[in-house]
Amino acid sequence: MKQRTLKTVASFEGVGIHSGTASEIHIHPEEEGTGIRFLKSGVYIPASFKFVVNTDHSTDLGKEGIVVKTVEHLMAVLYMLGISNATVEFVKGFEVPILDGSGYHFYKELKDKVLEQSEPIEFVEIPQAFEVRNHSGYIRALPHQHFSAVYVGSLEGFFEERRVEFNGNVKDLVFARTFCYDHELEHLLKKGLARGGSLQNALLLGKGFVYNQGGMRSKDEPLRHKLLDLIGDLALFGKRIKAHIVSYKGGHTLNHRFLSELDRFLSSTSDTTFASSSVSTP
Numbered sequence: 001m002k003q004r005t006l007k008t009v010a011s012f013e014g015v016g017i018h019s020g021t022a023s024e025i026h027i028h029p030e031e032e033g034t035g036i037r038f039l040k041s042g043v044y045i046p047a048s049f050k051f052v053v054n055t056d057h058s059t060d061l062g063k064e065g066i067v068v069k070t071v072e073h074l075m076a077v078l079y080m081l082g083i084s085n086a087t088v089e090f091v092k093g094f095e096v097p098i099l100d101g102s103g104y105h106f107y108k109e110l111k112d113k114v115l116e117q118s119e120p121i122e123f124v125e126i127p128q129a130f131e132v133r134n135h136s137g138y139i140r141a142l143p144h145q146h147f148s149a150v151y152v153g154s155l156e157g158f159f160e161e162r163r164v165e166f167n168g169n170v171k172d173l174v175f176a177r178t179f180c181y182d183h184e185l186e187h188l189l190k191k192g193l194a195r196g197g198s199l200q201n202a203l204l205l206g207k208g209f210v211y212n213q214g215g216m217r218s219k220d221e222p223l224r225h226k227l228l229d230l231i232g233d234l235a236l237f238g239k240r241i242k243a244h245i246v247s248y249k250g251g252h253t254l255n256h257r258f259l260s261e262l263d264r265f266l267s268s269t270s271d272t273t274f275a276s277s278s279v280s281t282p
Contacts, residue, residue, distance in 0.1 A: 001240075003117040005029040005085040010109050016095025017178065017202065018058055018069060020195030023093030027110075030085040032119040035238065036078060038068045040090040047075060047088075049236040049259040055252035057193050059233055069095035072232030072252070073178075077106040079235035080170045081114055084121055101177035101201040103228055107170060123147075126243035130265055132258045137249030139230075139258040144244035149234075151227035152248045155220075156181060157208035164223045166231065173231070175217050176224035179203035182211070230255055237262070 006029040013024035030037075036047035043066040045051055053062035058070040071088075074096050078086065088096075099105040131140040152163045166173055180194065180202055188194040194202075203222065204211040218224060230247050233255035250258075 001082065001121050001123075003032050003084045003119050003121045004082045005031075005115050005117060006083065006110070006113045007115045008113055010113055012097050012099065012106070012109070013092070014097030014099050015196040015201070016069060016093060017098035017101070017196045018193045019093070019095045021093050021095065023095050023097045024091040025096060026089045026091055028087045028089060029115065030087055032085060032117045034085040034087070036075070036084065036086055036088070036235075038071070038088045038090070040066050040068050040094060044087070046238075047071065047236055048238050049233075049256055049263070052236065052256050055256050056191075057188070057252070059229075059236070059252050059256070067094060070098070071096055072229050073098075073103045074106055074232070075235040076228045076232030077103045077110060077170075077174065079231055079240075080173075081107070081110060082121070083110070083114060085117070098178070098196060098201045101179075101203070102225070103174040103176075107174040111170075121240060123240040123242045124237070124266060126241070126266075127269055130262060132254065132261050134254050134257075137247070137251075137254060139248075139250045139254055140246045141241070141243040141258075141262065142246070144242065147241055147243065147245075149227060149230060149245040150247070151223055151230060151250070152246070153223050153226060154249075155205075155222055157205070159220075162220055162223060164220055164227050166227055173224050173228045176221045176228055177201070177203050177217070178225055179205055179222045182206050226251070234259070 010027045016023050038045040043064050045061045045063045051061045054060040059072045060067055060069045126141045126143050129142050149166045150163055154161045199212050237259050
């Protein structure tokens with residue numbers, strides 16, 4: 001698999017779901033080896049777990065006092081499309097626009113602008129099973145021939161436990177919107193979050209029912225969104241991970257911890273392999 005960038009600049013604008021402020025981003029093509037990075041107020045912030053400054057209901061990056069919020073949905077789409085070199089410039093605001101709450105509009109705009117470059121992309125192989133846990137869940141990486149991911153979780157008032165999988169089909173996940181339970185809203189607002197949230201950009205769930213007209217886009221849409229979030233956070237590793245990843249009730253904080261500890265684990269493992277990938281990406 002070769003490195004990829006964009007053929008032309010792509011632009012998006014809308015509201016930030018947590019800040020509630022207007023945002024506009026321009027995604028610029030970049031040369032091979034640049035990687036994904038964010039540009040705000042003259043500061044370039046690498047799309048790396050090493051620059052994560054917040055994981056409370058979003059993944060935020062920061063450097064030199066500049067913070068960009070909620071990068072995970074865009075990062076997931078870039079990762080699934082194999083785009084490895086681009087600069088995301090904030091023309092207005094500091095939070096990636098939420099759009100409809102999913103990755104769909106990013107995917108729709110970017111899928112026909114992908115440009116393959118000449119240099120191979122790096123991936124990292126997982127030499128043996130690796131796992132991190134918290135009080136309620138875990139993330140496990142298993143050796144595998146390509147990247148695949150599973151999310152297992154429950155949905156209060158709807159079902160006890162289900163699993164969703166990603167095996168390379170972007171369309172399995174990009175439609176899934178971010179979500180919130182009605183009893184969480186007051187707490188989120190008190191924390192200064194969800195200020196830009198609405199039924200136009202998020203699923204609002206009650207006890208066994210959905211406030212949004214038309215309901216869910218799939219019966220397990222929230223779990224598919226959690227898997228989208230997982231992939232967006234994993235993209236911050238900086239290299240494509242050749243492994244089967246299983247997340248059991250994970251979230252942004254555990255995702256970040258997983259990457260940090262995986263980095264240390266691979267650094268101490270002599271069998272770690274970095275190479276050019278032959279795995280195809282949709």
